[in-house]
Amino acid sequence: MKIAVLLKKVPDLVEDLEVDASGKELDTDDIKFKLNEYDDHALEEAILLKESGAVDEVVAMAVDGEDVDKMLFTAIAKGADKAVKLTDGNPADSHQLGKAFSNVLESANYDLVFTGVQSVDDRDGQLGPILASYLHVPCVSVVSGVALSGETAVVHKEYSGGMMAEFEVDMPAVLGIQAAKQAPRYAPVSKIRQVQETASIMEASMGDVGSANGSAVASMAPPTKGSGAEMLDDIDDLIDVLKDKGAI
Amino acid sequence: MGDILVITEHLKGEFQDITFEMLGKAKELAGASGGQCIAVTFGNMNGKAGELGMAHSVVSVGGSDDFNPESYAAAVQSVVSAKSPSLVMVGSTSMGMDIANSVATALDITTVSYCADMSSSDGGFSVTSSMYGGKMNVVTDVSGSAVAMVLAGAFNADAGKSAGSPTVEDFAAETGAGKVRFKQLIEPEAADVDITQSDILVAVGRGIGSKDDIELAEELADILDADLACSRPLVDAGWMSKAHQVGKSGMKVKPKVYIALGISGAPEHIEGMKSSSTIIAINSDKNAPIFDVAHYGMAEDLFDVVEELVEELED
Numbered sequence: 001m002k003i004a005v006l007l008k009k010v011p012d013l014v015e016d017l018e019v020d021a022s023g024k025e026l027d028t029d030d031i032k033f034k035l036n037e038y039d040d041h042a043l044e045e046a047i048l049l050k051e052s053g054a055v056d057e058v059v060a061m062a063v064d065g066e067d068v069d070k071m072l073f074t075a076i077a078k079g080a081d082k083a084v085k086l087t088d089g090n091p092a093d094s095h096q097l098g099k100a101f102s103n104v105l106e107s108a109n110y111d112l113v114f115t116g117v118q119s120v121d122d123r124d125g126q127l128g129p130i131l132a133s134y135l136h137v138p139c140v141s142v143v144s145g146v147a148l149s150g151e152t153a154v155v156h157k158e159y160s161g162g163m164m165a166e167f168e169v170d171m172p173a174v175l176g177i178q179a180a181k182q183a184p185r186y187a188p189v190s191k192i193r194q195v196q197e198t199a200s201i202m203e204a205s206m207g208d209v210g211s212a213n214g215s216a217v218a219s220m221a222p223p224t225k226g227s228g229a230e231m232l233d234d235i236d237d238l239i240d241v242l243k244d245k246g247a248i
Numbered sequence: 249m250g251d252i253l254v255i256t257e258h259l260k261g262e263f264q265d266i267t268f269e270m271l272g273k274a275k276e277l278a279g280a281s282g283g284q285c286i287a288v289t290f291g292n293m294n295g296k297a298g299e300l301g302m303a304h305s306v307v308s309v310g311g312s313d314d315f316n317p318e319s320y321a322a323a324v325q326s327v328v329s330a331k332s333p334s335l336v337m338v339g340s341t342s343m344g345m346d347i348a349n350s351v352a353t354a355l356d357i358t359t360v361s362y363c364a365d366m367s368s369s370d371g372g373f374s375v376t377s378s379m380y381g382g383k384m385n386v387v388t389d390v391s392g393s394a395v396a397m398v399l400a401g402a403f404n405a406d407a408g409k410s411a412g413s414p415t416v417e418d419f420a421a422e423t424g425a426g427k428v429r430f431k432q433l434i435e436p437e438a439a440d441v442d443i444t445q446s447d448i449l450v451a452v453g454r455g456i457g458s459k460d461d462i463e464l465a466e467e468l469a470d471i472l473d474a475d476l477a478c479s480r481p482l483v484d485a486g487w488m489s490k491a492h493q494v495g496k497s498g499m500k501v502k503p504k505v506y507i508a509l510g511i512s513g514a515p516e517h518i519e520g521m522k523s524s525s526t527i528i529a530i531n532s533d534k535n536a537p538i539f540d541v542a543h544y545g546m547a548e549d550l551f552d553v554v555e556e557l558v559e560e561l562e563d
Contacts, residue, residue, distance in 0.1 A: 011380060013380060013381045013383060013512065014533075016535065017380055017383050017384060019384070026380070098353070117345070118345070120380045120381050121380065122361060123361055123362070123377055123379060123386060123388070124359050124360070124361065125349040125352060126345055126349050126361070129345065129346055129348075129349035129350045129353070130349050130353045132350070133349070133353035133354050134353065137427075138318050138425075138427040138428045139317060139350065140317050140346065141317070141342065141346050142342040142345060142497070156434065157317075157342060158342055158497045159259065159342050159343075159497070160341070160342070160400075160496060160497060160500070161436065161498075161499060161500070162436030162437075162490055162491070162493070162497075162498060162499065163259070163434070163435060163436060164433070164434040165314070165430065165431075165432070165433055165434065166431040166432050166433075166434060167316075167317070167428050167429060167430055168428070168431055169429075170427040170428075173427070173428075179483075179484045180484075182486060183484060183486045213358055214358045215358045215359075215360055215375075215388045215389070215394070216388065216389050216390075217386055217387070217388055218374070218389050219386070220379075220384055220385070220387075221384065222383060222384060222385070222535070223378075223382070223383075223384075223385050223537060223540055224385075228542075228545075229527075229529060229539045229543060229544055229545030230543065230545070231544075231545050231547065232544055232545065235553065235556045235557055235560055238528070238546060238553070239557070239561070241526075241528060241544050242472070242505070242528075245504060245505050245525075245526045246504060246505070247448050247472050247474070247505040247507075248472065248561065
């Protein structure tokens with residue numbers, strides 16, 4: 001039983017985001033990127049399955065780029081068995097990313113592919129179902145909780161209001177992970193350093209990623225402040241509001 | 249200009265709000281572009297087609313009442329192929345996510361996710377996506393065929409609720425390969441608190457920083473006789489139980505007063521609390537999107553504010 005976990009970096013939203021000179025793209029010069037938090041959950045869920053004995057191998061995969069080696073070594077330090085980076089291209093959107101991963105995965109024998117359910121920048125749709133469509137395998141998104149039983153995976157898909165639905169999915173399949181059974185673990189820096197010295201990252205050419213999804217961005221801007229919040233100066237003002245609204 | 253398909257959502261025999269939110273907007277867009285608004289329903293919802301009065305007609309694909317990522321997507325794909333709509337509106341929801349991307353990719357149609365606003369423009373549609381956790385609005389012009397994934401709460405559900413008698417077409421749709429099988433619905437675990445009934449909520453987000461510091465918010469909640477709520481990351485981190493979660497996959501709440509501490513205001517969270525009568529947000533990031541929906545705000549360190557507030561109120 002083998003799981004591929006697809007990892008991607010996204011802008012850290014703690015940063016102040018700015019639009020570049022074109023007025024259509026994020027200015028990425030000064031912002032920090034970090035692992036998509038849902039991808040972190042996907043990795044955690046895969047490692048938990050491996051630790052439970054249900055899975056033999058967890059392979060972390062990502063498109064080559066800045067600091068990607070470190071992200072992949074960190075994945076190994078957390079418990080992934082191998083890491084693969086996709087080279088020879090620069091996918092521009094979820095569709096090209098899906099194509100890149102499908103090119104590499106279609107000839108590899110994976111039972112499950114985990115991706116984060118979404119990312120803050122996937123304007124042309126979510127990677128999981130897009131990839132599944134290219135691979136012609138089933139996909140379930142918004143999954144929290146995966147159990148394996150023979151040739152099928154039993155997954156819990158979250159609905160609103162705390163409701164969930166249970167599905168049985170034939171493998172191979174793609175799962176868009178919302179949350180792992182437990183919070184994603186941290187890898188100590190010492191362990192990551194050790195992995196960097198002993199482990200290696202494999203490379204695979206991503207091949208032809210096709211054309212981008214085709215919608216034209218007209219503009220990007222921070223939301224225009226509507227009436228917005230009335231900003232309070234001090235605690236006294238806050239207490240006045242709480243009194244006025246009956247909270248005190 | 250072609251028609252607009254609205255992919256309805258139902259659970260336990262009831263159309264969900266997202267259905268009406270999309271219908272109202274679809275009707276408006278169809279009116280401007282000269283197309284028709286067509287609702288697509290699943291399972292045995294024909295008896296409730298009268299609730300979809302905003303639609304010119306209803307395409308009923310039948311099949312199971314229980315959502316199935318594979319069969320529902322296959323059905324929508326065959327309807328889209330047959331009707332060639334100019335726009336397909338799907339919820340940016342748990343169900344919609346499986347349908348939209350699968351259909352659009354298979355048919356090579358443009359997809360635009362996180363749609364917070366839409367208007368018809370010259371020969372197509374202009375779509376505003378709320379991206380980067382609500383920190384950026386990206387406007388896209390789409391023409392030809394497109395699938396729009398509409399954020400829950402972006403449009404007014406009441407504007408899409410109108411009784412009527414749209415014609416219902418029973419459509420023989422594809423059902424998929426049977427590789428995904430629905431087993432059961434799982435109700436939320438019984439909890440000691442029902443935050444949907446609370447008058448006052450003190451809600452904590454990622455800004456609280458650590459599990460131990462939630463105590464401070466608890467202190468404030470105790471003083472205000474409020475219940476404690478939280479955003480998704482705190483549940484995922486295991487710091488608070490699911491029963492306290494507000495937002496897309498948690499609870500929808502509308503207390504008299506909602507105090508948001510260290511919550512940035514991603515669309516997924518806003519969806520669950522924007523109907524609160526009064527929203528007070530405290531967040532050190534003055535650009536946090538939460539301040540757009542809040543009625544009152546303080547752009548300061550939440551610990552400074554809450555500690556001082558607790559002190560003042562205890563006196």
